[in-house]
Amino acid sequence: MQEIERLVQLLARLPGLGPRSARRAVLMLIKRKESLMQPLAMALAEAADKIRTCTTCGNLDTSDTCAICRDPTRDQTAICVVEQVGDLWALERTGVFRGRYHVLGGVLSAIDGVGPEDLNIAALLARVGPDHPVQEVILATNLTVDGQTTAHYVTERLEPSGVKVSRLAHGVPVGGELDYLDDGTLATALKSRQLV
Amino acid sequence: MQEIERLVQLLARLPGLGPRSARRAVLMLIKRKESLMQPLAMALAEAADKIRTCTTCGNLDTSDTCAICRDPTRDQTAICVVEQVGDLWALERTGVFRGRYHVLGGVLSAIDGVGPEDLNIAALLARVGPDHPVQEVILATNLTVDGQTTAHYVTERLEPSGVKVSRLAHGVPVGGELDYLDDGTLATALKSRQLV
Structure with missing residues (x-):
């Protein structure tokens, strides 16, 4: 049953799944088989074939220059900077931000040599x-040490442009x-308290 | 990005994974993509195509009459009865049992109408x-109420054959x-205590 064993090994590499x-x-x-296994095989093959990284913002989509970068109804004056595509998805789910994104693809990390x-x-x-x-760059990196270091670094690099950060x-x-x-x-929360 | 959304939805249906x-x-x-996504797509398609249920014992394999049923070195006098193929795999991993199996495919359950x-x-x-x-049938159903009810029922049905259960x-x-x-x-454990 090496087919089954191979499938188990591949699936066990996904986050959240063990052997x-x-x-x-x-x-x-x-x-x-019909309702899940075959559709999943096809969806994986199709996604592997079609999905690419947007050269403008780093988002994933089936077209280079992703749907968000192409959308003329989105605010072109604001860019939200995130670490990963998953963060972009999380922000999109809120539906609050109508500007564009920029995916860094990670964070600065001395330990990991990034x-x-x-x-x-x-x-x-x-x-x-x-x-x-x-006109405005919104930094939405994680509130981790590396995320904040990265935000700090990006802020410094953006300074000469005069854009609001x-x-x-x-x-x-x-x-x-x-x-x-x-x-x-x-x-x-206490330090950043706001007057009501 | 409907390709990504579809993939998320399919994967979220696997046990252990949520959205x-x-x-x-x-x-x-x-x-x-190259090391995991494409191999997984292929492994799924191949498994969906090749894996079938053994008509003798109910095990899953790429051939009907599975490798265990076909193996002449395995003890033909003992059958181990399990609920699911996963239980068969668990017993095989111990390497202790060298007979054959029989997969019931579930348990008797009045609530689920089985x-x-x-x-x-x-x-x-x-x-x-x-x-x-x-010569011997080993009942290895789960120690749940339904598992034990099923074991009881199977024991009764086996009685006329005179086989050891x-x-x-x-x-x-x-x-x-x-x-x-x-x-x-x-x-x-106390009731089943054994003399040393």
């Missing part, structure tokens, strides 16, 4: 040049209870 | 007839600490 759950997944796939040249920063600088409509608000999450919050978040 | 981890999985797949005719029981009875070499030992799991065991397991 045991991969085995369960394979059994489920075999049970639902330097500025490894990130999609040069392309960002090219998008805020004098003949471009961008902002970052996401930090504070108590919606629905968050103070008693369960970590001290860092609580301290930030 | 969020499916999204992470898709991003990982796209990043490892009756004897929905399980692979008739085929089991056919395998223990007078002109067959089987046994079941897996129940007791303290290897490495198990008494203090953390449920009362039922502990009571069973």
Whole structure:
């Protein structure tokens, strides 16, 4: 049954699945051959064939120059900078931001040996040049040490362009209870308190 | 990006993955297009095409009459009855049992409307007839109410054949600490105590 074993091994490499759950997944796939296994095989092959990275912003789409960069109804004056495509998806799900994005493809990290040249920063600088409509760059990197270091670095690199740079608000999450919050978040929320 | 959305939806149906981890999985797949996404698409298509159910025992394999049923080195006098193919795999991993298997395909369940005719029981009875070499049937259904009901039912149905019927030992799991065991397991282990 090397076909099954191979399938288990491949599935076990996905995040969130280990060998045991991969085995369960394979059994489920075999049970639902027509409704799940064959459609999944086709969807994977199709996505592998069609999906490419937008050379403008780093987003993933079936067309280079992705749907967001092409959409004329989106605000061309604002760019939201994120670490990964998954962050872009998360922001898109909120439906609040109607500008465009820029995906860095990671964060600066001395430990992992990731330097500025490894990130999609040069392309960002090219998008805020004098003949471009961008007025504001919103930094939406994660609130981790590396994410904040990266935001800091990008801010410095953007300075000569004169573009306005902002970052996401930090504070108590919606629905968050103070008693369960970590001290860092609580301290930030207190320092960034706003007049009502 | 309907290709990505479709892939997320299909992956989210696998056990152990929800929408969020499916999204992470898709991003990982796209990043490892050559090493993971395309091989997975091919492995799925191949498995969907080749894997079938053994008409003798209910195991999954690329050939009907599976490799275990065909293997002449395996003991033909013992059949181990399991609920699902996953249980067969778990027993095979131990390497202890060298007989053959019979997969019921489920358990009797009044709530889920599963009756004897929905399980692979008739085929089991056919395998223990007078002109067959089987001397012992080992019941390895789960220690759940339904699993035990099913074992009981199968035992009754096997009675006329005169074959020896046994079941897996129940007791303290290897490495198990008494203090953390449920009362039922502990009571069973006490009742089934063995002389040393």
